[in-house]
Amino acid sequence: MTTDYDLIIVGGGIAGSALATVMARAGKRVLLLEKSSVYEDRVRGEWIAPWGVAETRRLGLCDLLVGAGGHHVTHHITYDESRPAAEAEASALPLSMFLPDVIGPLCIGHPHHCQTLFDAAGKAGAETHRGVETGDIVFAPTPSVTWTKDGQAHTHTGSLIVGADGRTSGVRESAGIALHQDPPHHMFAGMLVEGADGWDASVQAIGTEGDFGFLAFPQGDGRVRVYGSFSLDQRRRFAGPDGQRRFLDAFAMQCAPANRALVEGRPAGPLLAYLNNDSWTDEPFAQGVVLCGDAAGWNDPIIGLGLSIAYRDVRIVSDLLKSSDDWSPALFASYAEERAERMRRLRFAAALTAALDCEFGEGPKARRHRYHALQKADPMIGAHAFAVMAGPESLPPDIFTPEHRAKVLGDP
Numbered sequence: 001m002t003t004d005y006d007l008i009i010v011g012g013g014i015a016g017s018a019l020a021t022v023m024a025r026a027g028k029r030v031l032l033l034e035k036s037s038v039y040e041d042r043v044r045g046e047w048i049a050p051w052g053v054a055e056t057r058r059l060g061l062c063d064l065l066v067g068a069g070g071h072h073v074t075h076h077i078t079y080d081e082s083r084p085a086a087e088a089e090a091s092a093l094p095l096s097m098f099l100p101d102v103i104g105p106l107c108i109g110h111p112h113h114c115q116t117l118f119d120a121a122g123k124a125g126a127e128t129h130r131g132v133e134t135g136d137i138v139f140a141p142t143p144s145v146t147w148t149k150d151g152q153a154h155t156h157t158g159s160l161i162v163g164a165d166g167r168t169s170g171v172r173e174s175a176g177i178a179l180h181q182d183p184p185h186h187m188f189a190g191m192l193v194e195g196a197d198g199w200d201a202s203v204q205a206i207g208t209e210g211d212f213g214f215l216a217f218p219q220g221d222g223r224v225r226v227y228g229s230f231s232l233d234q235r236r237r238f239a240g241p242d243g244q245r246r247f248l249d250a251f252a253m254q255c256a257p258a259n260r261a262l263v264e265g266r267p268a269g270p271l272l273a274y275l276n277n278d279s280w281t282d283e284p285f286a287q288g289v290v291l292c293g294d295a296a297g298w299n300d301p302i303i304g305l306g307l308s309i310a311y312r313d314v315r316i317v318s319d320l321l322k323s324s325d326d327w328s329p330a331l332f333a334s335y336a337e338e339r340a341e342r343m344r345r346l347r348f349a350a351a352l353t354a355a356l357d358c359e360f361g362e363g364p365k366a367r368r369h370r371y372h373a374l375q376k377a378d379p380m381i382g383a384h385a386f387a388v389m390a391g392p393e394s395l396p397p398d399i400f401t402p403e404h405r406a407k408v409l410g411d412p
């Protein structure tokens with residue numbers, strides 16, 4: 001049966017706009033619908049892991065992101081209250097060690113990242129619309145989406161609908177695909193800082209001291225995306241008119257003297273706090289629909305992999321769509337299987353990272369001290385961090401087990 005489009009993609013964020021670009025380049029008729037009129041800073045990811053950078057290459061999108069100002073970081077430092085700063089800095093990790101030909105993670109502002117991909121989709125031939133309200137979504141017998149723009153309603157049919165509409169996906173809900181969620185482990189707040197000129201733009205860093213854990217990812221030109229973790233019972237810790245200043249002040253840590261540059265910086269965007277957790281879907285597809293990116297379930301942002309996950313989703317789904325004219329649900333079984341294992345492994349890595357870095361007090365401090373000491377003798381103790389950088393498939397399955405977790409945390 002003839003449809004108006006091959007693909008109707010709901011959500012023009014990272015996953016939706018990337019998929020629209022790739023499929024339009026492959027000659028498919030693509031309609032891309034985005035709710036927002038302007039991409040705003042919602043404090044989302046601005047750091048793409050090396051394995052995510054490799055995915056952007058495979059999709060033919062890496063040069064676009066670098067050309068749009070993407071900034072590579074080349075070294076990582078883990079500070080901690082249980083060891084001197086000089087020791088942490090002396091063991092700075094070269095980030096080119098994880099994948100051949102990837103010099104390190106790529107940083108790019110999320111709103112600019114979305115706009116760059118959305119524009120690329122249009123240039124590649126996709127029909128793109130902003131400021132859209134989606135209404136009825138029908139998946140069978142012929143998928144269709146009703147959407148409104150400037151008070152005018154439209155209904156279009158497509159061979160397939162893609163839900164790339166983020167965490168609260170309406171497409172997922174309309175398709176009756178259940179979302180499972182872990183309970184939150186900690187609070188996670190983020191903000192863009194400018195004027196942090198003293199921060200080495202080639203270095204990313206993390207660290208924990210007292211009741212606060214920090215992460216810092218330089219974006220170039222004195223801008224640094226910073227995040228902070230703190231306990232769930234301090235949910236409103238940085239609320240109020242002086243919240244941004246108090247948030248930056250929390251980065252003043254004895255164990256991380258370089259953070260002085262962050263404290264001296266200025267807020268360059270909103271400060272937003274989230275409850276960090278993991279989520280997943282059993283099957284990110286149904287008759288007439290497939291989900292990509294956060295809509296299909298997200299990983300705890302503590303390990304910063306949502307963008308890499310979205311790009312891998314897009315690569316796998318676009319390869320499948322290009323490989324066959326039969327876009328019935330069976331086509332996506334291999335995607336579901338790969339994603340389930342990928343997200344299981346990343347859930348494990350995130351939970352281990354959160355237990356190490358986002359628990360506070362004397363017990364967790366002693367545990368981190370032990371972890372850093374053990375790691376010197378046995379690098380496999382830190383293998384979960386390798387999965388974050390090189391991809392969850394890069395390690396043997398026995399790393400993602402309760403036995404390995406107990407070994408890392410020193411639990412009996």
Ligand SMILES: Cc1cc2nc3c(=O)[nH]c(=O)nc-3n(C[C@H](O)[C@H](O)[C@H](O)COP(=O)(O)OP(=O)(O)OC[C@H]3O[C@@H](n4cnc5c(N)ncnc54)[C@H](O)[C@@H]3O)c2cc1C
Pocket residue numbers: 010011012013014015016033034035036043044045046047048049114132133134164165166167170188189190274292293294295298301303304305306307308309310
């Ligand atoms: C605090 C925090 C820090 C993070 N840090 C990192 C990091 O450092 N690195 C990393 O890789 N990941 C990080 N992430 C995760 C990452 O930002 C997300 O996983 C990623 O943005 C997902 O992309 P997406 O396209 O699936 O969703 P989104 O980027 O959320 O895009 C969804 C799009 O759909 C649109 N939309 C929604 N509803 C509709 C509708 N009904 N109709 C049309 N359009 C609609 C939205 O406007 C939006 O543009 C972080 C997340 C958080 C919360």
